[in-house]
Amino acid sequence: xxxxxAKPIIRPLxxxxxxxHFEVLVTSACTxxxxxxAHCDGSKLTLEEDKIAAxxxxxxxxxxxxxxxxxxxxxxxxxxxGDKANLVVVKTQCQNLAIVLTVASESSLSIGQxxxxxxxxxxxxxxx
Amino acid sequence: xxxxRKLAFVGTVGTGKSTIVRTLSEIEVIDTDRASTVDxxxxxxxxxxxxxxIALGDNMALGLYGVPGQSRFSMLWDHVNRSLWxxxxxxxxxxxxxxxxxxxxxxxxxxxxxxIPFVVAVTHADQADDDSLESFCTVFQEILTSRxxxxxxxxxxxxxxxSAMSIPLYINAMHRARENA
Ligand SMILES: Nc1nc2c(ncn2[C@@H]2O[C@H](COP(=O)(O)OP(=O)(O)O)[C@@H](O)[C@H]2O)c(=O)[nH]1
Numbered sequence: 001x002x003x004x005x006a007k008p009i010i011r012p013l014x015x016x017x018x019x020x021h022f023e024v025l026v027t028s029a030c031t032x033x034x035x036x037x038a039h040c041d042g043s044k045l046t047l048e049e050d051k052i053a054a055x056x057x058x059x060x061x062x063x064x065x066x067x068x069x070x071x072x073x074x075x076x077x078x079x080x081x082g083d084k085a086n087l088v089v090v091k092t093q094c095q096n097l098a099i100v101l102t103v104a105s106e107s108s109l110s111i112g113q114x115x116x117x118x119x120x121x122x123x124x125x126x127x128x
Numbered sequence: 129x130x131x132x133r134k135l136a137f138v139g140t141v142g143t144g145k146s147t148i149v150r151t152l153s154e155i156e157v158i159d160t161d162r163a164s165t166v167d168x169x170x171x172x173x174x175x176x177x178x179x180x181x182i183a184l185g186d187n188m189a190l191g192l193y194g195v196p197g198q199s200r201f202s203m204l205w206d207h208v209n210r211s212l213w214x215x216x217x218x219x220x221x222x223x224x225x226x227x228x229x230x231x232x233x234x235x236x237x238x239x240x241x242x243x244i245p246f247v248v249a250v251t252h253a254d255q256a257d258d259d260s261l262e263s264f265c266t267v268f269q270e271i272l273t274s275r276x277x278x279x280x281x282x283x284x285x286x287x288x289x290x291s292a293m294s295i296p297l298y299i300n301a302m303h304r305a306r307e308n309a
Contacts, residue, residue: 035211048181050181051155054177061204
């Protein structure tokens with residue numbers, strides 16, 4: 001699986017996900033080295049897709065480096081909590097392509113809820 | 129979006145990474161500047177990545193990554209090094225050229241083995257007189273030659289768009305030359 005093959009099959013999942021959860025501000029799937037696969041903004045925010053991909057892939061790579069330093073075992077999630085919005089980054093796989101999945105939502109969804117949704121979406125991508 | 133490529137600027141504190149990304153970018157940039165806690169001659173320094181983007185021609189978009197050149201940030205080097213289109217090492221013009229960090233970056237990124245077009249950009253060139261700038265550039269050209277690195281040393285002013293553009297244009301030309309070789 002390469003980026004070009006992944007795009008058309010992941011995009012509908014992400015779009016459906018954002019449409020279904022109105023608290024979600026943005027959902028992005030990109031490669032570990034920061035190339036956009038799919039990106040969808042909710043109705044409240046418009047963001048540059050490559051910017052989110054650059055940020056998420058860098059956050060994930062720094063989290064993985066920190067995880068190695070503290071011998072944390074496999075990294076499960078990277079979390080950013082804000083007053084008004086939360087963001088989680090998880091890693092998933094589409095066949096043999098590693099994918100960085102980022103979901104940001106309004107803080108009316110708790111970190112736990114966002115993480116639950118993100119993990120469920122990650123599972124759907126994995127089953128493609 | 130059109131075809132997307134990554135161009136990285138690596139350089140130590142104050143070399144002009146944030147400035148060049150800001151000068152070139154067509155979108156509002158991400159910056160991770162923080163107040164410096166040791167005296168480095170300026171107030172803020174990049175501690176994560178700078179990120180911006182420009183279009184090059186009709187069908188290419190360049191993601192611009194600015195990354196700290198101190199080797200303690202090499203986990204970020206690891207990250208940007210993947211699928212790089214081009215690499216620019218920034219060094220600030222001064223009377224005494226510091227070449228250690230260039231060697232560290234070359235050893236880490238291995239531009240020849242990884243087939244990544246590479247340039248050394250001497251920044252703050254607008255603040256130097258021609259003769260001293262030339263001898264400063266020569267020092268770096270000699271290092272590249274000693275490492276058998278086919279790369280240019282160019283003097284630039286990060287605050288000028290025309291001057292800064294010479295880096296992506298040069299790297300693009302290197303790609304073209306390879307395609308036609
Ligand atoms: N005159 C001149 N000033 C520059 C140039 N590059 C950077 N600067 C200035 O030098 C300072 C440090 O640049 P900055 O981009 O923050 O360096 P960084 O630490 O590498 O991100 C800023 O005040 C810039 O405006 C240049 O080529 N010419």
